[in-house]
Amino acid sequence: MTITTTSGCNSNKLENETVTCCSSEVENEQFNNASLLNDKLEFRVHGMDCPSCAVTIEKGLSGLENIQEAKVNYNTAKLQVVGNNTLSLDSVENQVQKLGFKIERLNQIKNYRTYDVVGMDCGSCAKSIEKHLSKIPAVNNVDVSFSTGRMKVEHENSVDDIVSEVSKLGFKATLLTDSNKSTETMKSKKGSGYSLIALSGMLIALGFIISYSGIPPIIPIILYAMAIVISGYKPVKSAYYAIKSRSLDMNVLMSAAAIGAALIGEWFEGATVVWLFSLGTTLQNSSMEKTRNSIRDLMDLAPSKAWIKFGSELIQKPVENVLMNEVIVIKPGDRIPLDGEIVQGETSINQAPITGESIPVDKKVGDTVYAGTINESGSIEVKVTKLVADTTIAKIIHLVEEAQEQKAPTEAFIDKFASIYTPIVFILALLVIVVPPVFNFGTWGEWVYRGLALLVVACPCALVISTPVTIVSAIGNAAKHGVLVKGGSFLEKAGVISAIAFDKTGTLTEGKPNVSDIKAFTKSEKELLSIALTLEEYSTHPIAKSIVEFVKNKEIESKNATLFKNIVGKGVQATINGEIYYAGNLKLFEDMNISLDHIRDKVQMMHNQGKTVVIIGTSSEIMGVISVADTVRSTTIQAVSGLKKVGINQVVMLTGDNEGTAKMISKETRVDRYFAELLPEDKVSAIKQLQNEGHQVAMVGDGINDAPALATSDLGIAMGGAGTDTAMETADIVLMADNLEKLPYTIKLSRKSLAIIKQNIWFSLIIKFAALILIFPGWLTLWMAVLSDTGAAIIVILNSLRLLKKE
Structure with a gap:
């Protein structure tokens, strides 16, 4: 077999992009007119x-x-x-x-472009960028997400213009393309940032030593001034453009404090302020990148190229150029580049990146495989069923990024609080500087210093960061474990859920009939199953299929038979060795006037247990019965037990089955209560009843059949999202694997997230109020004020990062 390699032409791609852009503008104009x-x-x-x-x-x-x-x-x-x-x-x-x-x-x-922005250390930075770009006539719309470090801009000017405008504020913007993840930008930014901090730190240390050595004071002042310029250039430049955009961010407050300290002769204080601020923001950026990388890591899961089978050759080309129905070849140990269906070969696939399942899943011809998963053993050929932009992993990444950009209720409240709090404290700082010395309550220098310290304390950086970093970390962690949380608001809701209602069929149970009991009366069990296979083999009924599959798995062969006939609503018949045999329900044998007294009680008992009974016999005798039932999932009992351990007060089952079946399944699954004989609208009533009892209710279903109940509940959770696009689109939380084992983990993660959010908020407020109290007696120095702000922000971020490691 010949193997050749091709690569996409950059010039062609550029040309295509230019044509697309132009065509978009033409379409826009045509649309508007x-x-x-x-x-x-x-x-x-x-x-x-x-x-x-x-x-x-x-x-x-x-x-x-x-x-x-x-x-x-x-x-x-x-x-x-x-x-x-x-x-x-x-x-x-x-x-x-x-x-x-x-x-x-x-x-x-809309001509939107997405940029990666490096250097934002709190939410106010994002607002400053938004306000600055919004004043540019060529920019129609701009949205900056501090949580994800991404900026979406609808603009008519060039990319270089946008990058230049963002750089004026002290940030680095890079246009995101399919081949660009901005990793090199981040590395270079980190390196230059730390080297400048080290240089300014050495200058401050040298100036401090010289100031005690008898050398003229002008020398240490020059060293301090150099340190202020090196560390303060970026924040002062950013502050200038923030003020032009009528925005009060940390750069404005810190620059005012540093310049003010220098003007009143506190050069060492001013230099220390900007150095600590630069160090703190660099550490914050580094920590924030860890949370943002939790999703960027997902982006790197799927290979960028695929081996295409072309006749007797294998051709490698970028996944963007692979077409529908093309056949790709995946060797053992390779990642699968695109979603598709196996057309040749058998293997085991590690689906952990999609579903969070740790055990590889066996796959054969006809089975679906997903991009980003790992081919563990055999070589397989896969027919492509989804293009690169439509793969399951691409949808997960898109939905998670959208989720991280959405503000949770707590985050929205904190942002609103900060927008009011910051200008109030800024005005208060000006009053502290002016009022006391005017009324002879101290010297100007003394109160200017205190006012500058208050300016530094004014920025609620740690408070604003407290919620988004936690939510981004939690959502990223959940995605890696096969749980798709659609936004911060749903993460918060999951943390307060006290009752969970499950649809029975396909959720607590497998959703398909399986043979559960075999009772042979006049024949051996093997002979009975052989007759049953012969009778049911030509039927398309789901129950018949389950019996056929069960018998074939036991490697029992069918008999020679003729004259197959379907008896509508009752069963089937066939002639074996000249005698007619039947398989069907009680009604079928009652109509033939066969005595059923010896099996009627057994059949009724099986019916009460939610089982469907198939009777095997002739017109003269009953040979045996086979019962078929929907079996409970292997993970159900463990999941229900896990939910009770994490504090869910009510685990409820909703089913359309009769009372007897519901009672039996509820005992087997160990749920707290059940609602039986429900129509879809009755499930809505059951959810409302739980809510009226004071519970915050989550509904777990398949995202389609249980739509009314999912919509009524406080939180909708869908299962099996990896195979169901509708579930991914409709539910609030999606369990990508088709089982419940991740549900207790999800509730636990949500509650841990809420706990960390509260810890961060209280810690930020206590530090802030403590600093405010220490200002007025004159105990709070400028460098202590900087530490109280940037130090608290770093601690808050590190506390939130614990969620990335939560199992």
């Missing part, structure tokens, strides 16, 4: 506070000419409009605005 051409367009509606608002919008739009249809879904906040070719899009927007609402076009093409 277009009319509705008998097509359905979607909008997002902002400002609806009740379903009657949706009705108001529908009626308002229906009054416009040339509107064929207008529908508003209050739950999803979406507006769908269908009109003819004389209706302007602007008229739709104007009409909705007149009604008091705002809309945005969901199908409008």
Whole structure:
């Protein structure tokens, strides 16, 4: 077999990107100037506070000419409009605005680019970048996430312009492409940062020594000034542009403190302030990168190239260029580059990157494999079923990144608190500087110094970091363990859940029938199973299939038979050795007037246990019975036990089965209570009942059939997300593996996260208030103020990083 290697042409790629960009702009212009051409367009509606608002919008739009249809879904906040070719899009927007609402076009093409930003040490840095870029006319929209270190910008100017503007604030922005993960940027930034800190630190130490050696004071002052310039250049530059953007961030406060200290002659204090600040922010950046890398590591799981089978040759090419239905070859020990279906070979696959399962899963022809998983043993050929952007691992990365960018309720509250707290303390610092000396309560130098210390304390850096770092760490850890948490709000909800309701079929149980009992009366068990196989082999009924699979696994052969016949609603029949044999329910044999007294009680008992009974016999005798039942998952009992250990008060089973079956399954699974004979709407009522009892309720289902109950519950949890796109899209939390073993871990992780968030918040507040109290007696020095802020931030980050190692 010949092996050749090809690589994508960069010039072609660049050309393609340029064409795409231009085409996007043309499409945008066409879209903005277009009319509705008998097509359905979607909008997002902002400002609806009740379903009657949706009705108001529908009626308002229906009054416009040339509107064929207008529908508003209050739950999803979406507006769908269908009109003819004389209706302007602007008229739709104007009409909705007149009604008091705002809309945005969901199908409008936007030229967004994503950048990696290095150097942000707290949430205020992200806000400063947003405010600065928002003032540039060529920038239409900008969103900066401190948690992920990413910036999304919709802009019309060049990438270099954006990078340059961000650098003015003291940060390094790098455009993210498929081949660029910004790792080299991070390494170079780290190296230069530490070397400058070391240099300024040596200058301060040298100046301090010289100041006690009798050398003229001007020499140590020069050394201190050099240290201030080296360590303070970045924060002062960032502060300048932050002030222009009307933003009060840590750079503004620290720069004011350092410059003020120098102006009142406290050169050593000023130099120490900027040095400690630079060291603290560098350490914070380094620590934050560990949390951000928890997701970047996922990105590196799938190989960038794949071996394609092309006739008798193997051709290597980038995964971006692999097409649907192409056959890729994966050797033992290699990672699988794309999702697909095995068409040749057998192997064991380590699916831990996707599902968190530690034990490899056996795979054969027809089975699905996922990008990023590891081929443990045999060589396999896989037909590609999903392109690189649509693979399961790509969706996980996308959803986790989105989740990390969403603010949890606690984080949103802290941000709002900080936005009010910082300017108040800033004004208070100015009053401390001015008021006391004016009224002769001390010297100007004394109160200016205290005011500068208050400026440093004013930045709530540790407080603002306390929540997002914890949430990013927890979500990243969960993703590595096969649990997809869709946002910080859901992580917080999981931490307060007190009751969990499970759908029975397919969740607590396997969801497919299996043979559970065999009772032979007039024949041997082997003979009975052989007859059963013969009768059921031609049936397509799920119960018949389960019996056939069971018997074949025992390597029992069927008999020669003729005249197969399906008896609707009762069973099947076939002729074996000239005699007619039957397999079916009680009704089938009752109609043949066969005595069933000796087996009726046994059959009824099996029915009460939730089992389906198949009777095997002839028109003259009953040979035996085979019962089939949905079996409990092997992980269910362990999962239920684990949930009780982590403090879940109520573990509940919801099922449409009869009372007897529900009672038996509930005993076997050891749930606390059950609700039986439920229709889908009854499951909603059961959830509401638990909520009325004072519980925060999570619902665990498959994400599709249990949609109403999942929507009603406080937290929706879906199973088997690796094989179900719908589950990944609809649930709040997705267990990627098709079992429950990760559920207790998820609850424990959530509760640990809440505990760490509280620890961080209280620690930050106590340190801050302690520093504020020490200012007024004059006990708090400037360098102590810096330590109280940057030191507390570092401790908060390190405390949050513990979640990355949680098993």
